[in-house]
Amino acid sequence: MTLVWSFILIPFVAICLIPFLKMKGKAIAVYCAVSVIAFITSYLAIQVLNGQNFIITLPGSYLSGPINLEIDSLSAWFMLIINFGFITGGFYGLFYMKAYVNQPKNLNLHGILFVLLHASLISLCAIQNSIAFLVAWEIMALSAFLSIIFEHEKVATIRAGINYLIQSHISILFLTIGFIWVASQTGSYDFSAIHRYSMAHSGALSLMLFLFFFNGFAIKAGFVPFHTWLPYAHPAAPAHISGIMSGILIKIGIFGILRMLLLIQVNYITVGNLILVISIISGIYGVMLAILQHNLKKLLAYHSIENIGIIGIGIGLGCIGLGINNPVLSSLGFAGALLHTLNHSLFKSLLFFTTGNVYQATHTLDIEKLGGIVKKMPQTSILFLIAALAICGLPPFNGFISEFILYTGLYHWIQNAQMGSLIFIIFTVMGLAMIGGLALMCFTKAFGVVFLGNTRHSFQHEIKEVSFFQLMPLYAIAAVIICIGLFPRLFLDVLIQPVHLFTNLKQLQFVSFQGNDIDALVSVSHASWYLILLVLLLLGIRKWALNNRTVTVLPTWACGYTAPTSKIQYTASSFVKTYSKLLGMFFLISKREKEVQGIFPTDAHLETHPYDKIEKWLIDYPVVNFKTFMGRFRFxxxxxxxxxxxxxxxxxxxxxxxxxxxxxxxxxxxxxxxx
Amino acid sequence: MLSFLLIILAATFFTGIIIRTKSIASGRKGPGIFQPIKDVIRLFKKGAVYSETSSFVFQIAPTIYFSSVFVAMLVVPFGQSKGLISFNGDFIFFAYVLGLGKFFSIIGAMDTGSSFEGMGASREALYSMFVEPAFFILMGSLALMTGHTSFQEIFSTLHLGSSITYALGVLAGVVFLMIAMIENSRMPLDDPKTHLELTMVHEVMILDNSGFDLGLILTAGYLKFAIYGAIIFNLFSGTIAYEYAIPMFIAMQIFLAFCVGMIESFMARFRMNHNAQFIVVLSSVSLLIFFGALLVSGKFI
Structure with a gap:
């Protein structure tokens, strides 16, 4: 009980204090509040993962009835992810926000919202009461909205913020309908009522109920076609907020879906197939559009959609495993999904933070203007490279581990599946492989164009590396990324409890990650070690071999052309030109150009803006039609x-x-x- | 262990035989079949020239590229004998570790700031994206047929069932051969001996590499050929005893190299924009194999 009170009091005190403190004090207050809460809740979460229970009942109010707070192992896993993200993100934010030190009022609000966002996200994991859940959800949505519009003097930022606000309220609408539905039938707002209701009404009603919740949570998670707010909101926010949003906020949608799977008794095969299809589409569509983007943060935002797709594939596989009573498939699916949730929160926040560094140094996010940053900001570049390799799912980093688990699940399923599901499997495999290949293309483009080569634009100011303290949380994240890649077993053991929750749903014989398929991970980590050792050995040999040879530095070979400029470098657009031509039917690229004409051509220009086809059909057209209809009542x-x-x-x-x-x-x- | 030695052995003569075949077909005498190896050794002894645009990425990229190919090689089995690394799902590791090498070779090319190398990098990224689904579908079909998920188990149990598996094996062999062509940037997708940078894929990416680094890249290329050759051989070798399998392996490698040489002598390379279509065909063929696998395992309704 004291824990709950301290959980409420600490943010409250911090929020009251922040406006009256000096600049340094504000920063310390915000970070202290966040880290104390993070410490308390992580402690609870670790205890829960070790097998203890945590249930507290608050008296609540007349309206809501008693409010149960329960941390089960699923909540605990997500709490740990949230806490890690906020501790690193908050620390990074302290230094990132230094540039805005002349806007104290704005910073007050931002600090308060940061504490609120953290507290609400943590409480969402524990609350077992619909009304309290919706209140916390609303606090989370609003504080995220206000954090996004930190630079509210920019029109684009406000527009992105409003877009997010509207869409997140549509999500709340779906959730509210779902909760009221259950409450009106059972008379209780407790989550256990949802379970009771679905047990009593299995079949179509449960499925409908699940779909309402799924819709609501999918908007937050950013599944296609509910993703359209994401590519606007992430670029508009300050870097640490983008990192937290992409790494953590959208994961609360995943958490919601998983929670509802635990509560609602549905036909798991139907639900699994549905989630699988949506996820594959999300994964491929997200990365396909990511490749086209010129804005680095927007590129990363589309990548979040892709990764949500991968997580969704895991959830889908897990559900199908439950449906066909295949414990191995089910545990592999859910383990892959949960591990990828952690992985994505790590490498995506790292990517956003390094992008923030680049933005601070250059004041632009336009890929076509950047280039050659590796020489000026080597540490940021290495960190970005690590995250990029991890997000492409390449060994020896963490992304590979979760994708490997998913592949293992798929190839396990293939051996005892029938015709219908086999075709499903093969398309999932194809999708997953496509996602891998496309991600590789996307990140070679992003890293190659932003960090390598020559600068494409002459900046008036000096570009220099950010301070060491700002890089510290980034190194911490990178360390965890490599750790998961090299010692996957450690993290998988933590996942035994949460996955157990799911396999318990059908009383499946849980294998707790034993057997050939999981033993493979040990060999994977061995192979990763071999790879690293071989690289180190070869680098040593190379150094020794080049030691007493002549090493010269000359201009890049330009095929005999003697006056190359940085303008003749391959740009991001040219890098993906063949690709965008080949798959042109899926894209909507608006082009403005003035061609070169005459013998003495004057100016010429070409501008391309990639746009989202789904957004056009699903958001823009209905909105325009609605507007014209409403326009009739103007009189x-x-x-x-x-x-x-x-x-x-x-x-x-x-x-x-x-x-x-x-x-x-x-x-x-x-x-x-x-x- | 056996596969490790055999692949290295095959790598020493594979490219040499291709070059020799091509020169004889065009009426020249040509260099000896170990000339490529001698070239590499010469490169290892040389100094290096680096572009002033490039950074540390350019320096480590060839090493990581080579290491990735080398580690991928350790996964490949030979008949009944396992590779040095073997586990369930090792082919996933195989594909992804090669992907790591590809990532580095691409960013290494981008690091020079050259427009030509960027062009090559862009093409390489696009092609590898199309190859990956084909590989995974193919391995999925083989896993379905055999009920195993590691290279060695798949290959050693592939032909225990019916003889239709041999037909599928031939198709799979064709797919692997095509993947090998794409991975090694050979005809008809890419002409390694072309003299116009605009039409190169892989060669243009390594324009700026020299000395030790170039030696590593070339060696990795030779190894890749032998790796895919070994995989193709594995599709058929299954349960053959070693005293027959080893000579057969070497004969098959020589034959494959000869075929590649003949193709390169008598075929023009595709137009660049046809390559993508050619590669998509791969996925279709692997889907065909998948349906074949369904038939074999009796799951086709």
Whole structure:
């Protein structure tokens, strides 16, 4: 109980203090609040993962009924991810926000929101009551919204923020409908009521209920076609917020889906297939569009969609495993999904933070203007490279481990599946392999164009590496990335409890990651070690071999052309030109160009803007149509006061007359029914 | 262990035989079949020239590329004998570790700031993206047929069933041969002996490499050929005893090299924009193999 009180009090005190402190004090207060909460909740989470229970019942209110707080191993896993992200992200943010030190009011608000965001995310993991859950969800959504619009003087930022606000409220709408549905049927807002309801009404009703929740959470997670807010919101926010949003905030959507899977008894095969299809589409579509982007943060945002897709593939496999009573498939699927959740939160936040460093140094995110940063910011470049390799799923980094688990699950399933599911499997395998290949293309482009070669744009200011303290959390993340890649067993053992929760759903014989398929991970880590040792050995030999030979430095070979400039380098657009031409039917690239004409050509230019086809059809067209429809009622708003008074009076009369005319209306309805 | 030695042995003469075949086919005498190895040794003894644009990435990229190919080689088995590294799902590791090498060879090319090398890098990235699904579908079909998920187990149990598996083996062999062509940038996708940078893929990526680094890249190329040759041989060798299998392996490698040489002598390379279509064909053929595998395992309804 004291823990709960301290959990509420610490943020409250910090929030009250922040506006009255000096700049340094603010920073310390925010970070202390976040790290104390993180420490307490991580302690609880680790205890839960060690097998202890944590259940507290708060009295709650008349409306909500008693509020249960329970940390099970699933919550614990997500809490640890959230805490790690906030500790590293907060530390990074302290230094990132130094540039805005002349906006104290803005920083006050930002600090308060940061604490609130953390507290609400943590509490979402534990709350077992619909109303409290929705309140925490709303706090989370609003504080994220206000954090995104930190640079609110920019139009694009406000627009992105509003877009996020609207879409996250659509998500809340779905959740509210789901919760009210259950509450109206069972009379209880407790999560256990959802379970009871679905046990009583298995079949189509449960499935519908699950779909409502799935929709709500999928908007937050960013599954295609609910992803359109993501590529706007992430670039607009400050770097540490983008990192936290992409690394952690969207994972709460995944958490919600997993939680609902635990609560709602559904036909797991149907749900699994559904999630699998959506996930494969998300994965491929996300990375396909990521390749085209010119804005580095937008590129990373589309990559989040891809990774959510990979996580979704894991969840889908896990569900199908439950459906067909295949414990190995189920545990591999859920383990892959949960591990990839952690992995993605690590490398994606690292990517956003390093991008933040680049932005601080150059003040631009346009890939076509950057280049040659590796020489000026070597540490940032190495960190970006590590994260890029990890996100491509290459050994010896962490991304490979989770993708390997998913592949193992798929190839395990293939051996005892029938025709229908076999075709499904083969397309999943194809999708996963495509995602890998496309991600490789995307990140060779991003790393190659941003960090390598020559600068493509002459900056007025000096580009220099950020301070060591700012890089410290980044090194911590990189260390964990490599750790997971080299010692996967350690992290997989932590996952035994959460995965157990899922396999328990059907009382499957849980294998706790024994057997050939998981033993393979030991060999994978051995092979990774061989790789690293071989690289080191060869580098040593190379150094020794070059020691007493002549090493010269000359300009790049330009095929005899003697006056190369940095403009003739391959740009990001040219790197993906063949690709975008080949798959052009999936894209919507608006182009503005003025061609070179005449013998003495003057100026010429070419501009391309990639756009999202799904966004055009799903968001833009309906919005335009809705606007034109609503435009027909413009005449109501004619600016004349007497009309407005008339509207008011009409409204009041109508409201008053409803109870009076109630009987008549009922009578009329009865009459209609008899017809 | 056996596969390790045999692949290295095959790597020493494979490229030499290709070059020799090509020179004889065009009426020249040509260099000896160990000339490529001698070239590499000469390169290892040389100093190096680095571009002033390049950074440390350019320096470590060839080493990592070579290491990735080398570690991938350790996974490949030979008949009944396992590779040095063997576990369930090792072919996933095989593909991804080669991907690591590809990543580094691409960014190494991008590091020079040359437009030509960027062009090669872009093509390499695109082609490898198309190859990957084909490889995974193919291995999936083999896993389905045999019920195993490691290279060695798949290959050693592939032909215990019906003889249709040999037909599928031939198709799979063709797919692997095509993958080998793409991975090694040979005809008809890429002409390693072309003299126009605009039409190169792999060769243009290593324009700026020299000395030790170039030696590593070339050696990795020879190894890759032998690796894919070994995989193709494994598709058929299955349960053959070693005293027959080893000579057969060497004969098959020589034959493969001869075939590659003949193809390169009598075939023009594709137009660049046809390459992508050619590669997509790969995935279709592997899907065909997949349906064949369904038939064999009796799951086709």
């Amino acid at each position: 109501f708003q004619n600016g004349k006061l007497q009309f407005y008074i008339l509207y008011g009076i009409t409204f009041i009369i109508l409201i008053i007359s409803i109870p009076i005319l109630y009987d008549k209306i009922i009578l009329f309805l009865e009459f209609l029914k008899q017809l």
